Amino acid sequence: MLEAVSLGCVRGERRLFSNTGFSVAKGQLLRITGANGSGKTSLLRILCGLLTPSDGKVLWNTRPIGEQREDYHRALTYVGHLNGLKDDMTPHENLAVASTLAGCPAGRSARRDALAGFGLAHCADLPVRHLSQGQRRRVALARLALQNPSGIWILDEPFTALDAEAVANLSRIIAAHAAAGGIVIFTTHMEVTIAAANIVLVNLGQQADRA
Amino acid sequence: MTTRDSDTYYSGNASPSAAKHRIHWFHYASPQTFYPLAGRLIPWFAALAVLLGAAGMYVGFLVAPTDAQQGDAYRIIFLHVPAAWMSMFLYVVMAFWAGVGLVFNTRLSAMLATAIAPTGAMFTFLALWTGSLWGKPTWGTWWVWDARLTSELILLFLYFGFMALQAAIDDPRRADRAGAVLALVGVINVPIIYFSVIWWNTLHQGASISMKSAPTMAMTMLLGMLLMALCFWMYSIATILARVRCILLERERHTDWCMTELRGTP
Amino acid sequence: MIWSGPEEFFAMGGYGLYVWGSVVVVAIALVIEVSLVRQRRRALFVQFSRNGNTHDETQA
Amino acid sequence: MIRAFVCVARRDLALALRRKSDVANTLVFFVIVTSLFPLGVGPERSLLHAMAPGILWVAALLASMLSLARIFEPDFADGTLEQLALGVEPLSVLVIGKIGAHWLLTGLPLTLISPILALQFDLQPLAILALCGGLLAGTAALSLIGAVGAALTLGLRGGGVLAALLVLPLYIPVLIFGAGAVGAVESGLGAQPHLLLLGAFFLTSLASAPWATATAIRIALD
Numbered sequence: 158m159l160e161a162v163s164l165g166c167v168r169g170e171r172r173l174f175s176n177t178g179f180s181v182a183k184g185q186l187l188r189i190t191g192a193n194g195s196g197k198t199s200l201l202r203i204l205c206g207l208l209t210p211s212d213g214k215v216l217w218n219t220r221p222i223g224e225q226r227e228d229y230h231r232a233l234t235y236v237g238h239l240n241g242l243k244d245d246m247t248p249h250e251n252l253a254v255a256s257t258l259a260g261c262p263a264g265r266s267a268r269r270d271a272l273a274g275f276g277l278a279h280c281a282d283l284p285v286r287h288l289s290q291g292q293r294r295r296v297a298l299a300r301l302a303l304q305n306p307s308g309i310w311i312l313d314e315p316f317t318a319l320d321a322e323a324v325a326n327l328s329r330i331i332a333a334h335a336a337a338g339g340i341v342i343f344t345t346h347m348e349v350t351i352a353a354a355n356i357v358l359v360n361l362g363q364q365a366d367r368a
Numbered sequence: 369m370t371t372r373d374s375d376t377y378y379s380g381n382a383s384p385s386a387a388k389h390r391i392h393w394f395h396y397a398s399p400q401t402f403y404p405l406a407g408r409l410i411p412w413f414a415a416l417a418v419l420l421g422a423a424g425m426y427v428g429f430l431v432a433p434t435d436a437q438q439g440d441a442y443r444i445i446f447l448h449v450p451a452a453w454m455s456m457f458l459y460v461v462m463a464f465w466a467g468v469g470l471v472f473n474t475r476l477s478a479m480l481a482t483a484i485a486p487t488g489a490m491f492t493f494l495a496l497w498t499g500s501l502w503g504k505p506t507w508g509t510w511w512v513w514d515a516r517l518t519s520e521l522i523l524l525f526l527y528f529g530f531m532a533l534q535a536a537i538d539d540p541r542r543a544d545r546a547g548a549v550l551a552l553v554g555v556i557n558v559p560i561i562y563f564s565v566i567w568w569n570t571l572h573q574g575a576s577i578s579m580k581s582a583p584t585m586a587m588t589m590l591l592g593m594l595l596m597a598l599c600f601w602m603y604s605i606a607t608i609l610a611r612v613r614c615i616l617l618e619r620e621r622h623t624d625w626c627m628t629e630l631r632g633t634p
Numbered sequence: 635m636i637w638s639g640p641e642e643f644f645a646m647g648g649y650g651l652y653v654w655g656s657v658v659v660v661a662i663a664l665v666i667e668v669s670l671v672r673q674r675r676r677a678l679f680v681q682f683s684r685n686g687n688t689h690d691e692t693q694a
Numbered sequence: 695m696i697r698a699f700v701c702v703a704r705r706d707l708a709l710a711l712r713r714k715s716d717v718a719n720t721l722v723f724f725v726i727v728t729s730l731f732p733l734g735v736g737p738e739r740s741l742l743h744a745m746a747p748g749i750l751w752v753a754a755l756l757a758s759m760l761s762l763a764r765i766f767e768p769d770f771a772d773g774t775l776e777q778l779a780l781g782v783e784p785l786s787v788l789v790i791g792k793i794g795a796h797w798l799l800t801g802l803p804l805t806l807i808s809p810i811l812a813l814q815f816d817l818q819p820l821a822i823l824a825l826c827g828g829l830l831a832g833t834a835a836l837s838l839i840g841a842v843g844a845a846l847t848l849g850l851r852g853g854g855v856l857a858a859l860l861v862l863p864l865y866i867p868v869l870i871f872g873a874g875a876v877g878a879v880e881s882g883l884g885a886q887p888h889l890l891l892l893g894a895f896f897l898t899s900l901a902s903a904p905w906a907t908a909t910a911i912r913i914a915l916d
Contacts, residue, residue, distance in 0.1 A: 522863050522866060525859075525862065525863040526863050528859065529859050529860040529863065532856055532859055532860075533846060533847070533856065533860060536847070536850045536852065536856055537850060542913055542914070542916055545913045545916070546846050546910065546913050546914075549842070549846060549906055549910050549913065550842075550846055550860060552906075553842055553864065553902075553906055554863075554864070557863070557864050557867075560867050561863065561864075561866055561867055564867035564870045564871065565866070565870070567870070567871075567874075568870045
């Protein structure tokens, strides 16, 4: 169970948000909404442990994530604005590296299935350089299929650059993950219908105000 | 300072007063209380600096006897040695405050480190300038590849590196923390650099030309140098406190207490 | 007072150029640094008073 | 732990070998800089002979520093550095992997090619041996210390020059004892103390630099 306790974030001299608190239990989805510049990405990066909040803390199973970095990272998969792919390498190689780093190395067949699951079977051996923006996004998302089923997914605008069919496919995968007891925290600007039990909403409000 | 209330989950504001009930000795660590304190201290340190400076110059230039070998050229020592001491002392103090800022995440100590760097760099430059002016009459060359002078030169590069890094980063928080890492790595390397330069100096040139041939310390000479060192120290504290107040105002421009401060006269 | 007269004091045993060269540079450096800090502070107040007011409207 | 370390190192090596030009550039730079000095100083043999250790070491130092930006900058740009920071293994271990790959691509080739250049300055065989030994440990220490500078200046405009400004003062002890080792052999003193000290520099930077680099990376990703 992931819990955020009165989180606050100041970037430069602007206070993006403060006193933000929420908790996400197993099997729940959390969607973070707010206008551009209201600090959605910063909040996601705080939840990952990449960004240290100016006040408040993030707890996972009631313990601060800073103290259990290895366990928390084993359970976490983060797909940010950047795809985290090497252009000179093929999707297969990228996934091989990503899965090893995440602590659960996947065999060639598992990787092929993951890529097929995202409709990338035909271009699995092309360098990422030649893929379109939508295909690259799907390669980045293919990582989700390889990591442990009950983990935490933190997705920053996962639906951008995806075509309608890929959006539906991703929604199905997110719903399945939640049903399997995983946690998904994501942001999106598209109105997406995800067949899941309950989607918790956290609104970071409009434009960030002065500190 | 009102913050945006979200519809679903939270409300309330996070004003600095909430930090008041924490450990008392953090009391002066909060910029709001430190600013007036520093303002009150600056005149005292400035006055001390002027007094000690006058005394030091008097002893050094009017009382200390002429040296047998070097004549009166040695009087530059009253400026050169204190400046060199201050340059190394300020680097260590800067690294200390940068480290504290990194570990305890206190913005004020990081600002203090940023404020120290220019004064430290200035004293390093002065040590080099006076060192070469002293070298010319005594050893005939403007620049002596003496171990200590060369280490001073490298220390100047370390200061420039620190200031250049902090200037290149816009986000103040990252600038402080990146500068802290560099200062800590630098302070570990200063002794290594110093001893390797000494080894390098004695290896190539032997000890023929080196600062060690300074005149034996008569009592008045030592007193003059100590007075000047204390003068530079007081001066540094006054200047650094003044600069840290400027940095404080620049960074906390949006807080309420800063606005009231900025409405007053400079 | 070891000097007999002011001119001997300024001659500094023939090394006047070097001694006074370093003293003057040190003095100038200290003065420059103090004035830079003071100027930086004044610029803050001037800059605030010029756009400080517009600042308040957006805040309220 | 080792698996992730090897995986990162292997990935960087594979990537670099796909772009052979980067590796070659560093070597060509080293050769060009060493041959510039005689043009500047004049062909007089004994003078060149005396300056040879300094020239070779300064050129090696500059060459390895030029390619510093290549360690983290591309990963920072395409987001793989974030994934490294979120990996299961401690970041400093993965950083050692990346620095190791960088050393294999710059430090090692420099060391292997330096004997040929040393012949240009007609150094004795023993001196060339001391040069290679020194370069082997020295370039490794340079890569480690340089990585700290590269991590500190991630994503900054003018980052390359800035990283150089930060790490050059820290390179000085390695330069002094590296060039000193060759000089010591020439003057018959024997380079043993110098090489031992270079080994010590390498080990201390191996122990401390990765931690500092990991901290700098976390600060950059902040």
